[in-house]
Amino acid sequence: ETGVTQTPRHLVMGMTNKKSLKCEQHLGHNAMYWYKQSAKKPLELMFVYNFKEQTENNSVPSRFSPECPNSSHLFLHLHTLQPEDSALYLCASSLATGTSGNEQFFGPGTRLTVL
Amino acid sequence: SQQGEEDPQALSIQEGENATMNCSYKTSINNLQWYRQNSGRGLVHLILIRSNEREKHSGRLRVTLDTSKKSSSLLITASRAADTASYFCATDRGSSNTGKLIFGQGTTLQVKP
Numbered sequence: 567e568t569g570v571t572q573t574p575r576h577l578v579m580g581m582t583n584k585k586s587l588k589c590e591q592h593l594g595h596n597a598m599y600w601y602k603q604s605a606k607k608p609l610e611l612m613f614v615y616n617f618k619e620q621t622e623n624n625s626v627p628s629r630f631s632p633e634c635p636n637s638s639h640l641f642l643h644l645h646t647l648q649p650e651d652s653a654l655y656l657c658a659s660s661l662a663t664g665t666s667g668n669e670q671f672f673g674p675g676t677r678l679t680v681l
Numbered sequence: 682s683q684q685g686e687e688d689p690q691a692l693s694i695q696e697g698e699n700a701t702m703n704c705s706y707k708t709s710i711n712n713l714q715w716y717r718q719n720s721g722r723g724l725v726h727l728i729l730i731r732s733n734e735r736e737k738h739s740g741r742l743r744v745t746l747d748t749s750k751k752s753s754s755l756l757i758t759a760s761r762a763a764d765t766a767s768y769f770c771a772t773d774r775g776s777s778n779t780g781k782l783i784f785g786q787g788t789t790l791q792v793k794p
Contacts, residue, residue: 568723568725570723572723597780606786607786608769608784608785608786608787609724609769609771609784611781611782611783614780614781616780621780622780622781654721656723656724658723658724660780662780663780663781664780667712667729667731668712668773668780668782669714669726669729670724670726670782671726672716672723672724672725674722674723675721675722675723677721
C-alpha cells in the first residue's frame with residue numbers, strides 16, 4: 567500500500583459513454599498527477615496539480631477532463647473516448663511541486679478499455 | 682524526444698546473480714529516480730540520486746550517476762525471484778522544477794528461481 571488509492575481498478579466503456587476515474591491520497595501531499603501508460607510506450611504525464619491548481623497540461627485532448635477539488639482527491643472525467651485511449655491510467659502524489667527530491671507515490675492504476 | 686532511455690530493454694538472470702540496468706538522458710537534471718513496477722500495477726519509488734551525488738546505496742540497490750555522460754545505472758545484487766518487475770528511470774529536470782518527471786521505457790527484469 568502506497569497511500570494512494572484508485573477506483574475503479576478496471577473499466578470497460580463504449581466510445582459514447584461518460585465515466586470518471588477517482589484517485590485519493592492519504593499522505594498529506596499537495597501535488598497530484600495523472601499518467602497514461604500504454605503498451606510499449608513510456609509513461610506519459612497528462613496533468614499536474616499543485617495545491618489544487620493545475621500547473622501542467624501535457625497537450626491532453628479535451629475528451630479527458632481533470633478535476634482536483636482538494637489536495638487529497640483527483641478525478642479524471644472521460645467522454646467520447648477512442649479505442650487508442652485504452653491504457654493503464656496511473657495517479658500519483660508528492661509533497662508539492664517545486665520541492666527538492668520530488669519522489670512520487672503511485673496508485674495501483676485503472677485499466678481502461680474503450681470498445 | 683525521450684529524456685530517459687534504459688538498456689537493456691529486457692534482462693533475464695538466475696536467482697542470486699546481480700542485475701545491472703542503465704539509463705541515459707539528454708538534458709540537465711536536478712535528480713534522477715528509479716522506480717519498480719510489478720506487472721499491471723503502480724510504480725514504487727526505489728531510490729533518488731541528486732545531480733551532485735555520484736553513488737547511492739539502499740539495501741541491495743546501488744545507483745550511480747555520471748552527469749558528464751548523462752547516464753545512471755541501477756545494480757541489484759543477489760537478485761531474488763521477487764525482484765522480477767519492470768524498472769524505470771525518471772529525471773526531474775533542471776530549472777523549472779514543475780514536478781514533471783520524464784520516464785524512460787523501462788527494463789523488464791526476469792529473475793529465474
